[in-house]
Amino acid sequence: MKNLYKNILFVLALGITFASCENYLDDVPKGSKTPTTLADFEAFIRDEYGNQVVNVEQAISLMNDRFQTAANLAYYRLTNANYMWDESADRIDLNQADETTYYRTYAGISTFNLIIENALKTTEATEADKRILWAQAKILRAMSYFTLTNFYADTYTTANASKLSVPLITSADINAPSKQVTIQEMYDFILKDVNEAIPYLPKVSQTALHPNLGAGYAFYSRVYLQMNNYTEALKYADMALAENNKLFDWVGYYNANKTVIDLPNSYTTTPSPMGYNYVENYTFRHGSSYSLGRELSIPVERAQRFEAGDVKYKSRWKIRTVGSDTYFYSTMSGMYNFGGITTVEVYLIKAECLARENKVNEALKILNTVRKTRILPASYADISTTDKATALNAIFNTKRNELILTLIPFADARRLNAEGTYPFSLSKVVSGVTYNLSSTSHMWTMPFPQGATQNPGNGTITQNVEK
Numbered sequence: 455m456k457n458l459y460k461n462i463l464f465v466l467a468l469g470i471t472f473a474s475c476e477n478y479l480d481d482v483p484k485g486s487k488t489p490t491t492l493a494d495f496e497a498f499i500r501d502e503y504g505n506q507v508v509n510v511e512q513a514i515s516l517m518n519d520r521f522q523t524a525a526n527l528a529y530y531r532l533t534n535a536n537y538m539w540d541e542s543a544d545r546i547d548l549n550q551a552d553e554t555t556y557y558r559t560y561a562g563i564s565t566f567n568l569i570i571e572n573a574l575k576t577t578e579a580t581e582a583d584k585r586i587l588w589a590q591a592k593i594l595r596a597m598s599y600f601t602l603t604n605f606y607a608d609t610y611t612t613a614n615a616s617k618l619s620v621p622l623i624t625s626a627d628i629n630a631p632s633k634q635v636t637i638q639e640m641y642d643f644i645l646k647d648v649n650e651a652i653p654y655l656p657k658v659s660q661t662a663l664h665p666n667l668g669a670g671y672a673f674y675s676r677v678y679l680q681m682n683n684y685t686e687a688l689k690y691a692d693m694a695l696a697e698n699n700k701l702f703d704w705v706g707y708y709n710a711n712k713t714v715i716d717l718p719n720s721y722t723t724t725p726s727p728m729g730y731n732y733v734e735n736y737t738f739r740h741g742s743s744y745s746l747g748r749e750l751s752i753p754v755e756r757a758q759r760f761e762a763g764d765v766k767y768k769s770r771w772k773i774r775t776v777g778s779d780t781y782f783y784s785t786m787s788g789m790y791n792f793g794g795i796t797t798v799e800v801y802l803i804k805a806e807c808l809a810r811e812n813k814v815n816e817a818l819k820i821l822n823t824v825r826k827t828r829i830l831p832a833s834y835a836d837i838s839t840t841d842k843a844t845a846l847n848a849i850f851n852t853k854r855n856e857l858i859l860t861l862i863p864f865a866d867a868r869r870l871n872a873e874g875t876y877p878f879s880l881s882k883v884v885s886g887v888t889y890n891l892s893s894t895s896h897m898w899t900m901p902f903p904q905g906a907t908q909n910p911g912n913g914t915i916t917q918n919v920e921k
Contacts, residue, residue: 492576492578492584494576495569495572495573495587499591499594499663499664500663502663502738502744503744504561504565507740507793508559508597508792508793508860508861509554509555510601510864511554511742512900513861514742514750514860515537516536516537516898517867518755518756520742520752521750521751522534522537523779531548532545539880539889539890539897541897543921545897545919545921546904546920546921547904550904553905555602555900556606557903557905559602560623562594563595564626565626566594566595567623567626568626571625573585573588585654586654589651589653590664592651593647593648593651593655593665593669593670594665596677599620599644600677600680602620604861604868605864606899606900607619607637607899608868608899609868609871609898610680610681610872615636615638616638617636618916619636619918620635621633621634622634633913634915641677644677645674652670652674655669659737661730662738662791663737663738664737665736665737666736666737668694668697668698668736669736669795672691672797673795674686675690675694679806679807682869684806684811687803691800691804694797695797695800695801698797699797699801700734700797701823701827702732702827704766705765705826707727708830721774721783723784723785723786724769724785724787725786725788726789728789728790729788732791732796734796734797734798735795735796736795737794738789739792739793739794743792746788746789748784748786749784749786749790750784751771752781752858753882754773756782757782760855761825761828761829761852764828765830766856767855769785770786771783772785792859793860798856799853799857799862801820801824802824802849802852802853805821806846806849806853808820809845809846810846814845818839818848822837824856850876850878864898896919899918899919901921902915
């Protein structure tokens, strides 16, 4: 993984090197500083554009959650294969670049490893503060491995558990060995990190970038849901909501900004409420788009899957045509929590778990609690049914819309497809030609970039897909 470590060295630009920290570097360049205090190591968590980015570009392209221009599709062949669901394409051959998902995520993991190795030995801090930083790095490392294993490996099932996942690296040493562990081993490692961290997480953290206790419980719930363990997922969803159960009033936001939002042919932006101070945040991480500006555009077909009267959607995008491309263009400006965890995800995890237990009425109360903050009163009606499948599909649809442009709709689709009871597939018509993505397609698992397999560092990497 030499290329991985080349990416990690971007932190040198901050004037901080890691000499004497587990032999990471042998010499300290003149004018640089060796981190020794807790504040030195805590600064790495604040490096939001390096260690706090969750870029899952190819997943959101496969889901067709992001609009891709004709120019992009012509130039980026891997993106074209995923966006157009070309099952004949050899994505392994097309993935020749140092893909951001792989290298940036492992760069973050190396930084979190460094914190975990050194936080308890730092100076100028209390033992309690040292342990808090150690625990926060453990949560962030676990979240990063969750992203990787739900991107490059098959989804978790009993049948898949012995298949290979991704390389596991637990040291920041540049020569650290890596082992491509099984899916079961990776999930065991993730759960162990979370379990060890939770006793030391603060109820209120320093910034939105630092996971708090609610974030630990929420992430536990996410992991258990992905493992189809609905009992544990529900347990930790309740514990997370006990820490923070706030939902943002999108109806109020729309009413306060409707003069701008409803102006025809105008793309004047309104401020994004989904940044660092979003009331739904447990922890904030950037997504595939992380500049201070508009969020990504979405396809017309994708926009049509939002519920009538959904003002969260209406406040974010407006239809636009540029040349031969028609799409829904962002009308917000600011930051967006596409890589962290929010209360709405946990509410919808809880709703699914209740429905799975045949507590359909309770599940729908949770679902409708969310919907009331998103749907205009003139369009709103409670979803009411006694049918478990109908309730679950309503929960799934709401969750896909709520968490669009994040990893979660992709991870959920893989989970549901592996289960087989509620499979997810996609279809679209482009220039009179119908394209389909089946629930059983091999495309639901992404190939490792060639740079990783050809230069795996101190370990080996085996592709998890044939193409």
